[in-house]
Amino acid sequence: MEAEMVKVSLILALAGLCVPVSPALAGSAQPSDTVRIVLKFVKHSPTDGPVARFDPASCPSCTAVTTPLFNAENARETVIALNVPRRRSLELAFQGPREAVRRVILEGGDLPFRDEAGRVVVQVPPVAADAVTAAEVATHIVEPGMVxxxxxxxxxxxxxxxxxxxxPEVQRRAANVLEFAQREVVRELGLGEQVEREHLGRIQIMGFDTNAPHGHTDAPPHMHMHLRWPGNTGTQIGHYYIGAGGLLTHNQVGVKDIPGRERRFGRGEPFTTVGPNGRGVYTHRITGEGWLELGRAGDVPCLIRPADGAGFQSGATIRCAGHPETHIRxxxxxxxxVVTxxxxxxxxxxxxxxxTGALISPAAVTPPGPSVYQDEPTSPTLTRGSAMSTNR
Structure with a gap:
């Protein structure tokens, strides 16, 4: 582990992202007999006030989490954070009318619950590690080498x-467009297939949350495109900030689990994401106008500019060498x-x-029957099968 940390810090120091650090700074937390969970009680109809309050008598070894923004109350849901015994099957009781609760969610899935003596009793499975993302409302679209x-x-x-x-309606709409515009460049240049083929990790394209789930304030408004390294440590996370007019202002980059200085990249300054092999993978540059260039490191980049010349909130136009111009809305x-x-x-x-934001549209083709010839898949997200009956 120490040797790996030295390697990672040296790679990133050479890339100008941080200074080498002592491996002693990268210790791991000691095992604990408790884990932190977040439960989201979805209200049957919009209403003020909580629909659930934890009853500590149902679990004397459980305690309330008081960390700011881990609990939430709004018209749509009551969000409750608790420390609970690790890897224990529990039934937790909450004061509140059963009819006011439509769903109880832990992470990305529903938990069974029932009414018992005027309380909502929730069946919680054994939890091995902190499970705190229930308050997030985001949709994940997975493709080869990219999410x-x-x-x-x-x-x-x-x-x-x-x-x-x-x-921040304007900034959020601009982030929406920039996320899918970057996705289109990744597809056109084959960046996702490259990082998967070379085992460099996975490209992650993101915007920003406005509901501060599990304390993630995610501000000011921004978007991301970073390469999540295998094991996560060493991932360079850029924050491409979006101004009130829907244009990009600057990029603030930090490195996951590597203490050191963050670095600011202003308009006109390129930032190259480095892979765990020490080589540049792709380069971003915010232009003087607040537009975005993105391309494979060392190659001519694609240009992503606002569709109307003002801000990205109304759409974007993508121009890559050798590809027809593409418009995104x-x-x-x-x-x-529904996202269109x-x-x-x-x-x-x-x-x-x-x-929850969970994607409910079909995300993959169901494989054909076992008698149909299939090539070995090139990706866990791709399975190719012959559609020709003569190939069976």
Whole structure:
């Protein structure tokens, strides 16, 4: 582990992202007999006030988490954070009317619950590690070597930095477009296939949360595209900040689990993401206008510019050498749970669970029957099968 930390810090120091650090700084936490969980009680209908309050008598070894923003209360849900015994099958009771609760969610899934003597009793499975993401509302779109995390900015859930003041509707719409514009460049240049083929990790494209789930304030408004290294340590996380007009202002980069200085990249300054092999993978550059260049390291980049010349909130135009110009528009209908993405002449529809953001549209083709010849898959997300009956 120490040798790996030295290798990682040296790679990133050479890339100008941080200074070498002592491996002693990278210790791991000691095992604990408790874990932290977050339960989301989805309300049957929008209402003020909590629909559940933890009854400590149901679990004397459980304690409430008081860390700011781990608990939440809004018209859509009551979110409760607890420390519970590790790897124990529990039934936790909560004061509140059963009829007011429509769902109870832990991480990305539902938990069974029932009414018992006027309390909501929730069956909690054995939990081995902290499980705190239930309050997130984001849709994940997975492709070879890449995952796009699309956050749904719901004013009813606003919290943390965004709890008061003007809601960042323009910046969120701009982030929506920039996420899918980067996805299109990744696809056109084959970056996802490259990082998967070379075992460099996975590209993650993200925007920003406006409801501060599990204390993630995610502010000011920004978007990401970073390469998650295997094992995570060494991942360079850029924050491409979005101004009030929907244009990019600067990029602030830090390195996961490597103490050291963050670095700011202003307009006109390129930032190259480095892989765990020590080589550059792709380069971002915010232009003087607040547009975005993105390309394979060392190659001519693609240009992503606002469709109307003002801000990215209304759409984007992508120009890559050797590829036709492409226009991107994105709409998120939160009431119906539908994201519509127009990429040139192609319109994609992504349907999602409005309580969690989980993708409910089909995400993969069901493999054909076992008698059909299939090549060995090149990716865990791709399976190729012959559609020709003569090849059976």
């Amino acid at each position: 796009l995390r699309f956050e749904h900015a719901d004013p009813a859930r606003r919290a943390g930095f965004y709890a008061t003041g003007p809601f 994105v709409e998120d209908d939160r009431s119906r749970g 993405v127009a990429t040139g002449a192609v319109t994609e529809i992504f349907r999602y669970d409005t309580d």
